[in-house]
Amino acid sequence: MSRLIRQTLTIARRDFIATVMTPMFLLFLLAPLLFGSFGAVGSLGAQSVGQNAEGKERIYAIAAPADAARLRSADALIRPAISRERGLPALVTVTPAADPAAQARKLLSDPDIDVPAVLYGPLDRPQLIHANPQSTTARYMAALAEQALRDIRANLGPDRLSQPTFTRVERSSTSLGGKSAAGFFAVVSLFVVTLMLAGQAVGTMAEERSNKVIEVLAAAVPLESVFLGKLLGMFGVAVLFLAFWAAVGINIGALLPPEFAEGISGIAPAIGIPGFVLLYILYFTMAYMLLGAVFLTVGAQASTPREIQMLSLPITIFQMAMFGFALAAIGRPGSWVALAAEIFPFSSPFAMAARAATSGEWWPHIAALAWQLLWVAITIVIGARLFRRGVLQSAGPKFRWFRRG
Incomplete structure (x- = not known):
């Protein structure tokens, strides 16, 4: 076991350094700024058009x-x-x-x-x-x-008959709308971040398959260690990406006016801010591992960029379906839709993150994390075996319904 862990971490360190120590990583790191700039330009144009129409x-x-x-x-x-x-x-x-x-x-x-x-x-x-x-x-x-x-x-005149006094009082508990808003934010942000970052794992296996490096790695290290190591390496890249933008967001948030903070103060999860942050990180890890393992399997089966695009599209559509499944669970807590979204492994991280915002129970999250971790292991094993039998064409233990006497 110690040898497998060491080999896995070696592959992870190799992929992490090979990805981060490149000029393209800086462009990838600043990609949200570019997307945000395009979105800001479009929103400003739409706002000016709307204001022009509103004035007339x-x-x-x-x-x-x-x-x-x-x-x-x-x-x-x-x-x-x-x-x-x-x-x-x-x-x-x-x-x-x-x-x-x-x-x-x-x-x-x-x-x-x-x-x-x-x-x-x-x-x-x-x-x-x-x-x-x-x-x-x-x-x-x-x-x-x-x-x-x-x-x-x-026979009333234009003067008001009452003089109302408005007093703001803090709620002793989180409102239903605030919990639903927190759940919606959790599902949308998890989906966007995992889909954007896990997609980087597609090209790693296809690139090393084309230059024959994967065959050298497969001869020296078990394929399960190769898959898990690459997944951990790309996860380290994702964590670095999120840490950078989290630091930027915290510093920008300190410059925002107090009215903005008051506007989002009503968005509060039922399980509490510290517990919600912890569960959000854990569910992001599980969602990334599940989606990244699927993308690694797809990249291992593809040999050209065209094949990668053709195979990645159905997976992206599948993830969109899981996203909609989890959103449906937010509006129907306790229903069969919510239960199915929480049990199905590929929608479970999103649905359980939404449940952390709408429910204060802890034990379902422990069971869900163990269930999702099991499916991460299953996905990695299936991907390694598909690559071994389909691409490397190497012999391995075959499943038999019965043994000969």
Whole structure:
């Protein structure tokens, strides 16, 4: 056993140094910065387009001056209670013309301004025209007409009758939305990081197979040690990558405004921050080992980059299915979907990371980690045997249903 461990660590150190001590590793290390820059440019462009469109959006109410004042008063009362993300346009009141219906249709068809809905007619029988069949803006204007009519019937002025006092109180427990948000973050971040980093393991076996180095290694070291050593070496590269960006994120986080920290304070796992961080690291290790072992097996079977791409695509699609499986488990804790996602080995790390955010129990995580570790060993053994029998064409112990006498 000590010899196998020493051989495995030798392969791991060899692959780690060969990957890190290259100029391409610096480009790989800065890849998130490049992707983030492209994403920032795209989001800024989309934001500017959205703001431009938002500035040219109005909702019109064709009403007499007295009714228009009531509608504006109701709008000032109701609008602050609606989330800004809904993008509610500004209300504009217009004096009625000779034909209010034609006037409303003309306003709705204004080519220079987006008009989702127009209200006209008396407040007790308002007429609302809109272009979108699922328009929520038209329903909002109907609520304004109802509120304005109630104010008129009650003879109420524009002044508020109550003076509310808002007091923020810290919760004694984590909210359900905060736990779900933490679970969603765990699943998405695990999927993105493992898929991006484990993909580096595909080319290592194919490259060494093409230059015949793998045959030298297979003659000196058991193939299981070669596979596990390469997996550990690439895992060390992944840990270095994550440590670098974690340090960058911590330093950038210290420069963010306090409002940003208050915005994410509600995202809290049920098992606690220290336990969640520990389990997140362990599940990242298991997810990387499982996915990396599959990619190593694929790279060992491929001899050309084209074959690697053709074999990697089904695995990536499979991982996307596991990602969706784990996301479905977040919204249905305790259901058969969540149980199946937690038991199936390739979705188990993602689903159990989400469970750490939504449930405070510890014993399922111990069982899940042992189960996932078993499947890492099974995947490595299967990959080594497939490579030995399919690529090296070497004899080995064959499985027999019975022995001859």
